[in-house]
Amino acid sequence: MTALQQKPRSTAPDERRVVERRRKKVSAGTALVYVSAFALALLWLVPLLWALSTSLKTETEASLGQDIHWIPENWSLEGYRVLFERGDHLNWMINSTIVSTIVTVLTLVLCVLAAYGFSRFDFPGKKVVFAAIIAGLMVPPQALIIPLFDIVTAMNLADTYWGLALPQVVAPVMVFILKRFFDAVPRDYEEAAKLDGAGHLRVLWSVIVPLSGPIMAAVGIFTFIGSWNNFLWPLLIATDPSMMTLPVGLGVVAGGYGLFYAQNMAAAVLGALPLLIVFLIFQKQIVKGVAGVGLK
Amino acid sequence: MTTDTTTPQEATEGPPPRMSTPPSPKRRSWTGLWFVLPFTAVYALFLVWPTVLGLYYSFTDKSLTGRPVSWVGWENWAETFGDERAWDALWNTAVFTLYSTPPLVILAIVFALLVNRARKMGWFLRMAFFAPFVIPVSVVTMIWIWMYQPDGGLINHYLQMLGVQSAETPTLWLQDEGRAMWSVVITTVWWTIGFNFLLFLAALQTIPKDVYEASAIDGANSWQQLWRITLPLLKRTTALVIVLQLIASLRIFDQMYLMTGGGPNRTTEVAIHYIYIAGFEGYRIGYASALSYVLFVLILIVSIVQFRLFSRKED
Numbered sequence: 001m002t003a004l005q006q007k008p009r010s011t012a013p014d015e016r017r018v019v020e021r022r023r024k025k026v027s028a029g030t031a032l033v034y035v036s037a038f039a040l041a042l043l044w045l046v047p048l049l050w051a052l053s054t055s056l057k058t059e060t061e062a063s064l065g066q067d068i069h070w071i072p073e074n075w076s077l078e079g080y081r082v083l084f085e086r087g088d089h090l091n092w093m094i095n096s097t098i099v100s101t102i103v104t105v106l107t108l109v110l111c112v113l114a115a116y117g118f119s120r121f122d123f124p125g126k127k128v129v130f131a132a133i134i135a136g137l138m139v140p141p142q143a144l145i146i147p148l149f150d151i152v153t154a155m156n157l158a159d160t161y162w163g164l165a166l167p168q169v170v171a172p173v174m175v176f177i178l179k180r181f182f183d184a185v186p187r188d189y190e191e192a193a194k195l196d197g198a199g200h201l202r203v204l205w206s207v208i209v210p211l212s213g214p215i216m217a218a219v220g221i222f223t224f225i226g227s228w229n230n231f232l233w234p235l236l237i238a239t240d241p242s243m244m245t246l247p248v249g250l251g252v253v254a255g256g257y258g259l260f261y262a263q264n265m266a267a268a269v270l271g272a273l274p275l276l277i278v279f280l281i282f283q284k285q286i287v288k289g290v291a292g293v294g295l296k
Numbered sequence: 297m298t299t300d301t302t303t304p305q306e307a308t309e310g311p312p313p314r315m316s317t318p319p320s321p322k323r324r325s326w327t328g329l330w331f332v333l334p335f336t337a338v339y340a341l342f343l344v345w346p347t348v349l350g351l352y353y354s355f356t357d358k359s360l361t362g363r364p365v366s367w368v369g370w371e372n373w374a375e376t377f378g379d380e381r382a383w384d385a386l387w388n389t390a391v392f393t394l395y396s397t398p399p400l401v402i403l404a405i406v407f408a409l410l411v412n413r414a415r416k417m418g419w420f421l422r423m424a425f426f427a428p429f430v431i432p433v434s435v436v437t438m439i440w441i442w443m444y445q446p447d448g449g450l451i452n453h454y455l456q457m458l459g460v461q462s463a464e465t466p467t468l469w470l471q472d473e474g475r476a477m478w479s480v481v482i483t484t485v486w487w488t489i490g491f492n493f494l495l496f497l498a499a500l501q502t503i504p505k506d507v508y509e510a511s512a513i514d515g516a517n518s519w520q521q522l523w524r525i526t527l528p529l530l531k532r533t534t535a536l537v538i539v540l541q542l543i544a545s546l547r548i549f550d551q552m553y554l555m556t557g558g559g560p561n562r563t564t565e566v567a568i569h570y571i572y573i574a575g576f577e578g579y580r581i582g583y584a585s586a587l588s589y590v591l592f593v594l595i596l597i598v599s600i601v602q603f604r605l606f607s608r609k610e611d
Contacts, residue, residue, distance in 0.1 A: 029518060030413065030414075033410055033413045033414050034414045034416075034417065036410060037410040037411060037413075037414040037417060037421055038414075038417065038421075040407065040410070040425075041417075041420065041421050041424035041425065042424075044424045044425055044428070044486070045424050045427075046450075047428075047439045047440065047443060047486065048427070048428070048439070050439070050442075050443065050450055051438075051439045051442070054442070064445060064447055064448035064449075068448070068450060068453045106338075109334075110334050110335040110338060111335060113331045113332070113334060113335065114331060114332045114334070114335035114336070116331055117328040117329070117330070117331025117332035118328070118332060120328070121325070121327055121328020121329075121331065122324045122325075122328065123324065123325060123326055123327070123328040123329045123332075124324070124326070124329075125329075126328065126332075129332060129336055132339075132344070133335075133336070133339060136339065136343050136344075137599070138595075138596055138599035138600065138603070139343060139347060139592075139596075140543070140546075140547055140591075140592065140595045141343075142547045142549065142568050142591075143350075143547075143571075143588045143589070143591050143592040143595065144343070144346040144347060144350060144588070145568075145571070145572070145575075145588070146350060146353065146571065146575045146581055146584045146585050146588055147345075147346035147347075147349040147350040147353060147585065148342065148346045149575075149576075150349065150353075150581065151341070151342070151345065151346060151349065166338065166342060167342045169338055169342070170338055170339050170342045170343045172339070172343075175335060200327060200331075225430055228432065229430075229431075229432045229433065231432070231433050231434065231549075231550045232549055232550065232568070235553075236576065246432060246434075247432040247433055247434045247435075248434070250432070250434040250435060250438065251433070251434035251437070251553075251554050261442060264438060264442065265438070265439070265442065267435075267438070268435045268438045268439050271431075271432055271434070271435040271438075272431045272432070272435045275430040275431065275432070276427060276430060276431070278430070279423075279426070279427060279430045280423070283419075283422070283423070286426075287422065287426075287494055287498075290491060290494040290495060290498070291494060291495070291497075291498030
């Protein structure tokens with residue numbers, strides 16, 4: 001920080017001057033901060049921009065041994081066209097959308113119900129069940145793949161949407177987060193609704209759920225992203241290429257495109273796009289959601 | 297029921313009521329069970345049951361081929377501890393953790409410090425640093441394999457331009473035993489640092505401004521403020537990030553599977569990958585289950601440490 005090396009001009013400065021000089025120091029230091037931050041951000045974007053640049057070249061221009069240049073000499077959508085002609089990329093994208101939607105909707109419904117039950121009711125065995133679910137926070141799903149594969153195969157769910165989705169619905173952490181939120185919601189609203197004759201489900205749906213918009217959005221978005229990007233489980237359970245999700249299809253099948261780099265990078269760009277869009281739309285909720293992990 | 301009414305006396309003597317409504321906030325009944333049941337059923341089927349089943353399989357010779365199962369006692373477990381390839385896989389996992397954790401913590405702090413001060417570019421910077429995190433792993437590896445190409449890849453091209461590397465002997469990134477793990481680590485740092493960065497940024501933004509103003513009046517410069525105020529206040533977040541990083545590293549698999557396939561010469565074969573190989577390529581479900589349980593216990597230990605560390609501090 002060059003600004004810090006400036007020497008004070010007078011040996012006995014009055015307070016106001018100190019403040020003034022400090023302000024100047026800040027602005028010189030700030031310039032350095034902005035320049036380095038911007039440079040790092042650009043560096044961080046290089047892989048994505050390079051993929052985009054490659055995807056817009058012709059195969060000959062993109063191939064190895066050509067000199068490296070960022071702006072295509074012959075702009076071309078050839079890579080994308082071939083990709084759509086093959087059709088499997090679109091198919092995987094549809095599979096991913098279906099599976100992630102099932103996972104997200106089921107997670108939200110089941111976890112909201114469970115969290116509400118734990119937050120508002122007392123029933124026999126409650127403590128044991130809740131403790132068992134909290135213990136699940138520490139179980140790594142990756143260490144369960146072998147028996148899980150066996151169970152799902154035995155249920156005849158291999159290569160099906162349900163087989164892909166259901167094991168991903170188990171998210172004790174979401175129950176935990178939602179319960180903590182519900183605990184903090186005052187009961188007055190519910191009592192009022194109950195006096196009007198509303199049943200428990202009705203109270204949950206028309207009183208609690210509207211109050212929980214942001215937290216449910218966070219849970220939903222993170223579940224969706226997590227499920228969309230899940231690799232290991234779909235890799236095991238979807239062996240039929242037509243049932244693969246996007247990450248698996250790209251990793252296992254598209255890896256075999258070999259030397260067609262324009263096409264390869266077109267697939268990468270299209271593969272990155274859906275969640276990048278989700279991220280740009282929900283940036284605020286996502287940033288807040290991550291922050292919540294640390295500020296509990 | 298006697299709990300329906302609260303007399304003024306009870307109200308003053310007992311613990312203060314959490315909510316203002318007197319009539320029966322919680323009544324013991326079976327109703328709550330119906331709310332909890334659907335989740336618990338799915339949870340029991342896809343988490344509790346596999347945990348139990350895995351333990352059982354680890355004592356059998358169950359195979360993916362479906363031949364009859366027989367009990368083998370501690371045989372699988374004994375084999376696990378003598379299996380050099382399993383130890384190597386665990387070692388590689390540890391190496392990955394050791395290489396990847398420092399940059400994932402330190403760089404994340406640097407990014408967060410920068411973004412916290414460069415508020416006017418906040419949106420753009422957050423997007424640039426966090427965007428890779430939402431991209432599917434196979435897209436990440438496709439792009440990096442393309443950049444790591446020894447002949448004509450982007451990275452070697454720039455290294456040659458800088459004169460660090462000669463064109464006759466291009467650096468082998470993913471194909472070299474000494475460098476493959478580092479290459480996977482660099483990719484991982486690029487991909488996942490955004491999450492840690494956001495955690496640190498959130499922590500920074502909770503530090504009240506007057507702390508800095510007060511110390512400035514006492515004559516502290518920015519450097520002193522960084523070391524004496526900011527970094528000590530990030531201690532808790534740093535501990536959290538390190539523990540989360542440890543747990544995530546023990547479960548690492550995707551990047552190695554896609555980028556190196558565990559090679560060259562198994563130098564990037566990690567724990568989950570070996571479990572995968574034993575179970576789905578070697579068809580040995582029983583043995584793979586025992587291996588899984590060893591990893592399971594390791595992750596459990598780290599998780600318990602995390603639980604202890606962070607639930608105590610909450611109070």
